[in-house]
Amino acid sequence: MKKGAVLFLASFVALGISAQDNFDLLSRQATAALKSNPAEAAKLYRQAVALRPEWAEGWFYFGASLYQTGAYSESQGAFQRASQLAADNGSVWAFLGLCEYQMGSYPQSLRDIQKGEEIGLGDNKQFISAIRNHAALIYIRQAQFAAAMSQLQPLAAMGDDSAFTLQTIGRSVLGWKNAAPELSVRQKPLAEAAGRAWWAFWAGREDAALLFEKLVSSYPDQPRVHYLYGLYLEDSHPDAALREFEKEIRIQPSNIPARLQASALEMKASAPEKAVEIAQDAVRLGPSNAYCYVALGRAYLSANQSAKAASVLRTAVRLAPQDRLTHLYLAQAYVKLGKTADAEREQDVYKRLKTTQAPVLF
Structure with missing residues (x-):
């Protein structure tokens, strides 16, 4: 034991103060300081967990106070200890993930955040928002924008329209994979x-329409802006949506999702030849993208070109064997070709995957 620690304990013995009394005093003082003075809280929690090393709650709040001071490495250690003592507490794992995010350990951060989410994050909306936003930012770094949006959508239902949340949603829908951790004044x-x-x-x-109109009028030449407006319009105003997708393609010719959506709308408008042409362009732009072949296969089906549909849909299945709808479309092509056994095989795969996989989000 260090000399200072011996003197510290000896002083309380001399005063007749028990370790239990001292622990109770420290824990009360630390709790009182947690919100107003995190540095002081960290100092007090450090002393308290030294007296009671198995105190899981103390390690948690020790980590939380350290996190607020920016001491992320030491905070990580505190949360790791808390996770050993309270492995069934989702907030502990999620907060550990936040520390790892701040230290740049993104894969481990996402794993621990996901573990926390699986266990449960409680009902603190501010904490839930921080966790979901940081998980989304990791997905955005990986260009997994649909996964990022699945993290963020519950925040809208929760009523969270903080600047941080709105900017993270914006990064995701705009496809800003390489954005720095802090957006520039121009980007915000x-x-x-x-x-x-x-x-x-x-x-x-109800104000969503006005907000989209303002967005496209303010940023008419910004990539993905017309694409977003098209997605908003496609169910209620498909003709207007198609025009937005066409504008997007002119601004950003490499935008594959805009072509896929435009091809689908041309099919709905009974223009299969146009749908085929647009989907063919998508395949040329994304020769390893399964969903380009799915779009082309569906367009061929709508144009009654079943053999071509089956050919490109087989490529789609090879590229994305776990996508359930691809198997369904291939089964439809086989039915039209009279290949009953092949159709039944693909339908069986579709049924097997149906309950385990959500539809793909573009």
Whole structure:
């Protein structure tokens, strides 16, 4: 034991103060300081967990106070200890993930956040928002924008329209994979405008249409802006949506999702030849993208070109064997070709995958 620690304990013995009394005093003082003075709280929790090393709650709040001071490495250690003592506490794992995020350990951060989410994060909305936003930012770094949006959508239902949440939604829907951790002064207004429009769409707000109109009028030449507006319009105003997708393609010719959506709308408009042409362009742009072949296969089906449909859909199945709808479309092509056994095989795969996989989000 260090000399200072011996003197510390000896002083309390001399005063007749028990370790239990000292622990109770420290824990009360630490709790009182947690919100107003995290550095002082960390100092007090450090002493308290030294007296009671098995105190899981103390390790948690020790980590939380350290996190607030920016001492992420030491905070990580505290949360690791808390996770050993309270492995069934989702908030512990999620907070550990936040520390790992701040230290740049993104894969481990996401694993621990996901573990926390699986166990449960409690009902603190501010904490839930922080966890979901940081998980989304990791997905955005990996260009997994649909996964990022699945993290963010519940925040709209929760009523969270903080600037951080809106900007993270904006990053996701705009496809800003390489954005720095902190957006620039120039980037923030666009990210927030796109995020607010999409947030309103998710929340079912009446002002969503006005927000999208303002977005496209303010940023008419910005990539993905017309694509987002098209997605918003496609169920209620498919003709207008198609025009937005066409504008997007002119602004950003490499935008594959805009072509896929445009091809689908041309099919709905009974223009299969146009659908085929657009989907063929998508395949040329994304020769390893399964969903380009899915779009082309569906377009061929709508144009009654079943043999071509089956050929490209087999390629789609090879590229994305776990996508259930691809098997369904291939089964439809086989039915039209009279290949009953092949159709039944693909239908069986579709049924097997149906209950285990959600539809793909573009």
